[in-house]
Amino acid sequence: MDLSLMNKEQKKAIQSTEGPLLIMAGAGSGKTRVLTHRVAYLLEDRGVPARNILAITFTNKAAREMRDRVSALITEGTQDMWISTFHSMCVRILRSNINHLGYENSFSILDPTDQKSVVKDILKRRNLDPKQHNPRNIIGFISDKKNQLIRPEQSIAEAAAYPDTLYSEMYHDYQQILYRNSALDFDDLIMLTIELFDKEPKVLEYYQNRFQYIHVDEYQDTNHAQYRLITQLAEKYRNICVVGDSDQSIYKFRGADISNILNFEDDYPEAVVIKLEQNYRSSKNILDAANAVIENNTERKPKALRTERDGGPKLQNIVADSERGEAEEVVGNILDLADKYSHSEMAILYRTNAQSRAIEDTFVKSNIPYKMVGGIKFYDRKEIKDLMSYLKVILNPNDDISFERIINTPKRGIGPKTVDKLKAHGQTTGISIFESIKESDFIGIPKTAVVKLMGLVDLLEKLAQKSKFITITELVDEVLESTGYLEVLESEKTIEARSRIENLEEFKTVTREFDRDNEISDELLFTFLSDMALVSDQDGIEDDGGVTMMTMHASKGLEFKVVFVVGLEEGIFPSRRVIYDDKELEEERRLMYVALTRAEDHLFLSRANSRMIFGKTESNMQSRFLSEIPESLVEGGGAFAQGDANTGSGLKKRTPKRSRIVTNNSGVSFAIGDKVEHKKFGEGIISAIKGEGDSQELDIIFNKVGIKRLLANFAPIEKKE
DNA sequence: CAGATTCGAATTTTT
DNA sequence: TTCGAATCTG
Numbered sequence: 001m002d003l004s005l006m007n008k009e010q011k012k013a014i015q016s017t018e019g020p021l022l023i024m025a026g027a028g029s030g031k032t033r034v035l036t037h038r039v040a041y042l043l044e045d046r047g048v049p050a051r052n053i054l055a056i057t058f059t060n061k062a063a064r065e066m067r068d069r070v071s072a073l074i075t076e077g078t079q080d081m082w083i084s085t086f087h088s089m090c091v092r093i094l095r096s097n098i099n100h101l102g103y104e105n106s107f108s109i110l111d112p113t114d115q116k117s118v119v120k121d122i123l124k125r126r127n128l129d130p131k132q133h134n135p136r137n138i139i140g141f142i143s144d145k146k147n148q149l150i151r152p153e154q155s156i157a158e159a160a161a162y163p164d165t166l167y168s169e170m171y172h173d174y175q176q177i178l179y180r181n182s183a184l185d186f187d188d189l190i191m192l193t194i195e196l197f198d199k200e201p202k203v204l205e206y207y208q209n210r211f212q213y214i215h216v217d218e219y220q221d222t223n224h225a226q227y228r229l230i231t232q233l234a235e236k237y238r239n240i241c242v243v244g245d246s247d248q249s250i251y252k253f254r255g256a257d258i259s260n261i262l263n264f265e266d267d268y269p270e271a272v273v274i275k276l277e278q279n280y281r282s283s284k285n286i287l288d289a290a291n292a293v294i295e296n297n298t299e300r301k302p303k304a305l306r307t308e309r310d311g312g313p314k315l316q317n318i319v320a321d322s323e324r325g326e327a328e329e330v331v332g333n334i335l336d337l338a339d340k341y342s343h344s345e346m347a348i349l350y351r352t353n354a355q356s357r358a359i360e361d362t363f364v365k366s367n368i369p370y371k372m373v374g375g376i377k378f379y380d381r382k383e384i385k386d387l388m389s390y391l392k393v394i395l396n397p398n399d400d401i402s403f404e405r406i407i408n409t410p411k412r413g414i415g416p417k418t419v420d421k422l423k424a425h426g427q428t429t430g431i432s433i434f435e436s437i438k439e440s441d442f443i444g445i446p447k448t449a450v451v452k453l454m455g456l457v458d459l460l461e462k463l464a465q466k467s468k469f470i471t472i473t474e475l476v477d478e479v480l481e482s483t484g485y486l487e488v489l490e491s492e493k494t495i496e497a498r499s500r501i502e503n504l505e506e507f508k509t510v511t512r513e514f515d516r517d518n519e520i521s522d523e524l525l526f527t528f529l530s531d532m533a534l535v536s537d538q539d540g541i542e543d544d545g546g547v548t549m550m551t552m553h554a555s556k557g558l559e560f561k562v563v564f565v566v567g568l569e570e571g572i573f574p575s576r577r578v579i580y581d582d583k584e585l586e587e588e589r590r591l592m593y594v595a596l597t598r599a600e601d602h603l604f605l606s607r608a609n610s611r612m613i614f615g616k617t618e619s620n621m622q623s624r625f626l627s628e629i630p631e632s633l634v635e636g637g638g639a640f641a642q643g644d645a646n647t648g649s650g651l652k653k654r655t656p657k658r659s660r661i662v663t664n665n666s667g668v669s670f671a672i673g674d675k676v677e678h679k680k681f682g683e684g685i686i687s688a689i690k691g692e693g694d695s696q697e698l699d700i701i702f703n704k705v706g707i708k709r710l711l712a713n714f715a716p717i718e719k720k721e
Numbered sequence: 722c723a724g725a726t727t728c729g730a731a732t733t734t735t736t
Numbered sequence: 737t738t739c740g741a742a743t744c745t746g
Contacts, residue, residue, distance in 0.1 A: 058735040087736045112734090130741090131729090186736050221735075254734055352732055357737085374734090408722095415722050534736060553733050575732055591733080614731065615737045 001041045001073070006034075013274045014038045017046055017213070020234075020268035021241040022261070026305045027290070027597035028281025028559065031243055035215060036066055038241065039081075040073035042213055050080040054211035054233070057085055058218050060535060062557065066217075082211070086226050088534050090189040093196070093207065095530070100200050101192060104182040106526060108392055109533035113385060114401045115139050115185055122173045133166075141167040142174055146187035147223040147255035149194060151175075180430075181400055190225040197232050208236040218557075219244035219264075223255035231267070238268065246301060247294050250553060250591045252584075262301070279305040279597075281559050283312025286603050289629045290596040296628050297586045305597075315629065317636035318606035319622075323355070323567075326608040327362035330564050333604060334368060334547060337562055341601075343369055345561035347548040349595045351573040355566065356549050358611075369546035373554050379535070383489075383500040384507055388532070390479045394464045395525050398432035407433070410488040412456065418449045434460075459483065468522040471515040473508055475525065480504065552595040563599035565592075568607040569620035571688060592625045605634075610689075619689040621672050670698060670712065670719060679716035681705045 003011050010030060013023050014037050025031035039055060042048040057063045067083045082089060091109070098105055110118070119135040141164075145155050152172035159165040178184065184192065197204035214234050216222065219242035222230070234240035242264060249258045265271050279287055287307050294300070316333070320326040334346060348359055353375050363370045378384065386409050389402035397403070400423075408414045422436045425443045429436070436443070437453045445453070459482060467475050480486040486504070489497045514528055548560065552573075567573055573592070578584035596603065605626060610619040670676070674686045684702035689712075698715065701707050710717070 060736085062735080085736065109736090111736095134730095189736080218735080251734075253732085354731080354737085411723070413722070417722090551733065554735085556735085577732070588733095612737075 001037065001045050003037065003041075006030075006037070007278055009274050009276050009278070010034050010037075013276070014041050016272050016274070017042055017048075018239060020238055020264070020271040022264045022271050022273045023241065023243040023276060024261075024273065024301075024303065025243050025245055025276040026279060026303060027245065027248060027594070028279045029276035029305070030278075030280055031217075031245075031276065032066070032069070034276065035217060035243055036069040036073060039066075039070050039215065043070075043076065043081075044074050048213060050076070050078060051210065052212040053081045053215075054089075054213065055081070055083045055215040056089060056217065056230075057083070058221060060085055060088070062217065063088075085534065086229070087186060087189050090193040090229075091530060091534065093193055094184075094189065097196055097200070097203050098192065100196055100203070103179065103184070103192075106396060107182045107184050108396060108399055108402075108529070109189070110178070110183050110185045110401065111379075111533070112139070113380065114183075117401060117404070118174055118177055119170070122170050122177070125173075126170070133163075138167055138170055142171045143185075143187050144255060145171060146185075146191045147225050149191060149225055149228060181398065181432075182396075183399070183401065187225070190229060194225060194228050194232065197229075204232060205236070208233060212237045213239045214241065216240070216242045217244075220246050220249040220258055220261045221251050221256045222260050224257050224260075227257065227260045238270075240268070247297075247303065247590055248556060248594050250556065250587060250594060252587050275303065277303060277305055279307045281600055282307060282597060283309050283601060285311050285314055285633045286596060286599050289315055289603070289633050290593055292630055292633075293589060293596065293625055293628045294593040297589055299583075299586060313602055314635040315633055316602070316604045317626075317634050318604055319636075320606065320608045321610065323358040323608050323611040324362070326566055326606050326611075327359045329606060330359065330566065330604070331362050331366045331368060333564070334562075335366075337602065341561050342545065343547045344545045346564075347550070347555065347558070347560040347562070347598065348564045348566060349550065349552045349555050349598065350566050351552060351575065351591075353551060355572075359549060359566070363547070363549075370549055371544070371546045373548060373550035378503070378506070379532075381500075381503055383485075383503055386485070387476065387479065387504065387507065388529075390463075390483065391475070391525060391529060393434075393460060394467055394475075394479075395529060397434040397460060397464070400426070400433045403433050406483075407456070410483065410485050412452055414449055414452055414456075418445055418453075421445055467525050469520065471520060472511040472524065472528050473515050476504075476508060476511055552591050555598050556594050559598055559600055561600045562602040562604075563595070564604040564606060565595045566606045567611075568605055568623040568626050569611075570623055571618070571620045572611075573623055574625070589625065605629075616690060619672055621687055675720040676700060676717045677720050678702065678708075678710075681708060683720070684708075 003014060006014065010033070013021070013034050017038070023031070023034065025034070035055070039053060042053060043050060055066060057066060063083050063085055067078055070083070071078050084092070094107070095105055098107060116135050116139065119138050120130060123130050123133060123135070150158070152168065152175050155168040155171050156165070159168040178188070211233055214230065216230055221244070230240065242261065244261045246258055246261050249256060252258070265273060282290070284307050287305050291304055318326065318329045320329050330348060334343075337346070350356060356372060356375065360370070360372065386406060389405040392399050392402040393406060404419065407419060421443055422433050422440065422445070425439065426433055426436045434457065437457050440450045440453055463475070463478060463482065466478060470478070486501070489501050511528070514531070518524060518527060552565070570579070574585055574588040578588050607622055607626070610617050670686055670689070672686055672689060676684055676686060678684060678700070681702040682704050684700040686698050687701050687707065688699035690697045690699070698710050698712050699707060700710060700717070
């Protein structure tokens with residue numbers, strides 16, 4: 001293996017193959033290169049058989065890339081090597097072993113929408129109001145428990161007070177329903193694999209022997225369950241190599257536990273620790289800015305990225321009037337740079353998907369090609385989910401969750417009352433909806449509905465027969481035709497319906513690709529659905545030119561020559577919800593760090609003096625993260641001086657910048673940053689202005705009582721100075 | 722039962 | 737603002 005282009009640390013990381021290894025890899029430090037070379041080195045120089053190597057990533061895309069890059073480095077094939085995500089690894093293990101836990105090996109995998117319908121069902125059955133108990137919170141609760149490897153019984157036993165006691169009961173219901181449907185959610189995949197290993201030491205030992213060399217990428221994002229799983233697998237050989245950067249941990253809200261990486265050396269006292277601090281991506285100015293920001297986090301291991309690149313252009317500060325103006329500034333700068341960089345080398349990063357709208361509109365108007373990552377997901381679209389549900393039911397008629405979705409889609413006159421009766425019957429007898437239909441004659445369902453239900457059952461059974469002899473693409477066509485799904489859409493003649501048909505067509509490019517790689521067999525549909533359950537839209541981002549638009553979260557692991565970070569305002573980024581929680585604020589700062597370190601050459605930081613949020617105009621102070629960047633690194637207006645500075649691009653003249661001014665009854669005007677005196681609360685400073693007219697509100701940070709939101713017109717306040 | 726209308730909630734989310 | 741879901745009406 002040729003390692004001559006590697007630096008000292010990288011070489012050491014590649015060659016330390018025996019025993020535990022922690023690689024602390026800063027942003028842009030060539031982490032992926034190290035990982036791929038390490039695997040190749042194991043294969044070629046150490047003669048480790050491919051089948052004894054495991055590499056775990058978080059995304060399918062990352063897994064695919066890793067396999068490709070390893071393949072490019074070595075002569076033999078990589079088919080025997082497991083390079084996969086946590087989830088697909090667990091699916092593979094569970095498909096052959098889950099019978100030990102009482103589930104069918106043909107288990108189906110629930111997506112978040114399915115989860116939601118299960119929870120709503122539970123709420124209904126318990127006569128609870130979904131408004132009082134947001135299904136999202138309940139799903140979140142269940143997910144948390146599973147990530148902590150807490151089973152329903154234990155959760156019930158441990159629940160101390162009200163909502164937890166109820167939620168634990170619902171967790172119990174939920175798990176029971178899933179079990180009866182032989183369905184697993186994403187968290188189950190991990191939790192049940194661990195349970196399997198605990199229960200069946202022989203199975204665990206088989207995989208321990210198989211995976212003698214284990215690699216885990218993005219280790220800072222592992223949750224407790226994933227940590228346990230890795231610990232189990234690595235216990236025997238202890239050749240465990242984890243790679244990560246605690247400064248880039250931005251998924252705590254999903255259960256990621258940063259202490260996994262921080263405590264690695266305690267778990268494996270013999271561990272070798274290697275720091276990769278040489279950055280090969282960003283210019284010095286960008287890196288200095290990122291380092292300056294992240295240094296404000298108190299809970300971190302000190303680490304500073306170095307670069308040999310020169311300063312490069314200064315960071316550009318953009319202050320616009322509105323989100324519209326902000327978008328126009330971005331476009332102006334893109335046009336300026338268009339002769340030096342292609343569109344696909346540029347990206348716009350924002351905190352929330354909602355912020356993409358103004359930018360997208362402006363892009364359309366300016367004819368700038370773009371691609372948007374995330375937002376409304378392809379596989380979340382109704383038509384795709386409907387189709388998938390048909391396929392799932394064809395494979396597994398007892399999948400009630402999917403069956404309920406399609407029982408009256410397209411409309412075939414089977415209403416909620418009928419469905420309720422079927423479900424009730426199923427509940428008392430313990431059989432599925434599909435089976436219940438066969439007895440529908442006897443459970444008080446009107447004759448007309450019975451006929452329709454029988455017709456549906458008949459159709460599905462025919463499709464199930466056929467599915468064994470045709471390709472998935474043919475099956476999809478068959479479903480769309482025979483159910484009348486396509487017909488209904490075609491007769492609608494709306495733009496909406498048109499786009500749904502297009503999406504279904506798009507789906508068929510996926511099935512065609514699958515059909516190309518797979519032979520027709522009675523396992524075909526099973527294989528297809530298993531594959532599909534774990535793919536995400538992130539996988540399909542292909543480079544067809546165009547500026548990338550995405551959330552900062554989605555940008556992790558990517559790099560661009562030119563990066564725009566937009567919406568740098570208090571309340572937007574950092575998000576309003578975390579401002580008073582130091583821990584969460586630090587996570588938010590790590591997100592800023594991730595965003596900044598995506599940039600190679602040019603970095604633009606922008607904000608708007610006011611913007612529409614949920615239909616209301618709001619003004620916010622500049623983000624504290626901006627103030628954390630040394631002014632010497634920044635250009636454009638008065639850099640980050642409070643509440644001032646105009647655009648950096650001289651291209652377009654924006655309306656002269658002015659903070660929004662509001663007036664109260666006495667005719668006094670207020671702007672962000674003004675000091676005020678309140679009759680009761682004392683001295684304070686205005687931090688945000690929301691809304692218009694009489695309902696206009698001021699957020700004021702008072703020295704004594706903290707932040708208060710007051711009506712500008714009526715609050716007893718006076719401007720100071 | 723199905724379409725129309727009103728109501729209310731609204732980060733981030735690799736699988 | 738914009739989405740989905742609950743509620744109302746024919």
